[in-house]
Amino acid sequence: GKVFKVAVLPGDGIGPEVMAEALRVLDAVEQKYDVKFERTPANVGGAGIDNEGKALPDTTVAICKAADAILFGSVGGPKWESLPPDEQPERGALLPLRKIFGLYANLRPAIIFPSLTGASSLKEEVIAGGFNVLVIRELTGGIYFAQPKGIDGAGRDRVGYDTMRYSVPEIERITHVAFQAARKRGKRVCSIDKANVLSSSVLWREVVTGIAKEYPDVELSHMYVDNAAMQLVRWPKQFDVILCENMFGDILSDEAAMLTGSLGMLPSASLAEGSFGMYEPSGGSAPDIAGQGIANPIAQILSAGMMLRYSFGMVEAADAIDNAVAKVLDQGYRTRDIYQEKAGEKLVNTREMGAAIVGNL
């Protein structure tokens, strides 16, 4: 059987609790399929700061380098909020991980689970039947990383500046990811830019349009980012795959995730060239409910599923996880965050939700 090495980074808040359930699901996958997941835990975020002095300790980087994929929990909490931005758990762990491992393609599905439409702030008529949008965000370029960036001068003469920059190959590779994903779904890519104002967007639009010719079976449209922020609210079902540069993707993927009302249920993947990737829930570390065993482990479990799909090529097992989650929701299992006090719902804790999913595998 195959052996895959997984760097396990539970992080802070509810991270360790929900990670425990994802690991149980991996155990179950080992039982059912001829595979072994060799797991090495490592500190990250606040746990990194507290135990090893920084959000992304060197030992953690080494463990990740030796692994085939990173399974990431969540980081951050009030304890570390007064640190300088650079050193804080989120910024200090995520940006270096993305850069070191070349995680250029961020896949964030925004899905309304049919049994959970009630949780969305959108009207029933807007989301009837659910929606399923995949935001593909470029993750190692643009205004996050380009130079120059800084603050010059002193006092009232200070000027703060950042550079948004994209090269053709950077745009090309993320565009391929979007079109390949669209091929396996609704066959539509909507590329987001601000080409009426930004030069980087003019290049973005031109390169995306060029690459689209290699995918005649996929329909391409372009939309300005301000309009996209509106259209997501107005009629999210109009979208299949949304392709964005780094910052627009940061904003729109969060907006789309919140529109589902299922933020605690959404996984994400950040992929490098080749098969390496990092997998993490879209939601945060929820320090307010940490340690109580009541957090929803579904996002973490679905993130493990994405790891099987994208890094380990285990499509069947990944589908099995997705199906097990859907079944458990249909059966009425609800952690507190998604409990609506309706007939047929069973309020469960983190452990029970994990067990129910494993039971359905």
Add this chain to the structure above:
Amino acid sequence: GKVFKVAVLPGDGIGPEVMAEALRVLDAVEQKYDVKFERTPANVGGAGIDNEGKALPDTTVAICKAADAILFGSVGGPKWESLPPDEQPERGALLPLRKIFGLYANLRPAIIFPSLTGASSLKEEVIAGGFNVLVIRELTGGIYFAQPKGIDGAGRDRVGYDTMRYSVPEIERITHVAFQAARKRGKRVCSIDKANVLSSSVLWREVVTGIAKEYPDVELSHMYVDNAAMQLVRWPKQFDVILCENMFGDILSDEAAMLTGSLGMLPSASLAEGSFGMYEPSGGSAPDIAGQGIANPIAQILSAGMMLRYSFGMVEAADAIDNAVAKVLDQGYRTRDIYQEKAGEKLVNTREMGAAIVGNL
């Protein structure tokens, strides 16, 4: 009596039709108050391109320079969409107008009119009682205008880049606008940035925090732009005044406007230092319904009201316009875009809606 000079730029699509009603409202204000509005029409947008060869003709600039304020309709349409971005009606008219006249403060109220909550895509429980958010967007700085900006190289070696830059005085003056506005409203400012990633945001946050000390009666909070995109969807009522740099404001003000469901009803003001300003509806030129006399003139009329309030200091007349609009909505008058086929609603056209508002003045 006082005389104010107004440059009237109806533009394209429904612009001329809704502008006609706003001008009728100005006539009524002249009757009621001791004031005269000297109006000079000028071409802008597609009308500028067709009649004078560019989106912002020199004659139009001269007319605006001679005026005390600009009343702007809307620009753009399919006819001009294949032009290079720089020359298109929206980009080619709006950005130069902002720069030439130093329109650094963009005020965009996102209001749910209590009688129109049905039009929002948000659930009744999320918007019960309506909401009233004022987005204040810095409009002449940031990534829209800073240099360097361009595309270098050839073929696959091309690189596209833009610069996001803010100086302390630029941040200070827009922050004062936000705090002064908040003082007259809910006394809360939420400043949006991405200080965990952008250096310009680090400076932004610091300067905003400093200015806030001059307004001890107003509460300041900070929020990352990605979180703001989520929070607007989750619970828009949490916001009073939202303060943004140029691009974040572009995105969030459109999101907030769409959340109201009343996009065709929302005015905006773009203010220079002193009393000069430009006033325009938040919605677009709606070429699909242009020329039919069915467009909703309310956004244009409320924009004229903002002109009275901010450029001419006519607070009483501005309040009267706002109240007349609210009354007409309560009386059930509805143009097609806001007609919900409910009991008590009267479907009216552009002219009839204008007349009803004038009648209530």
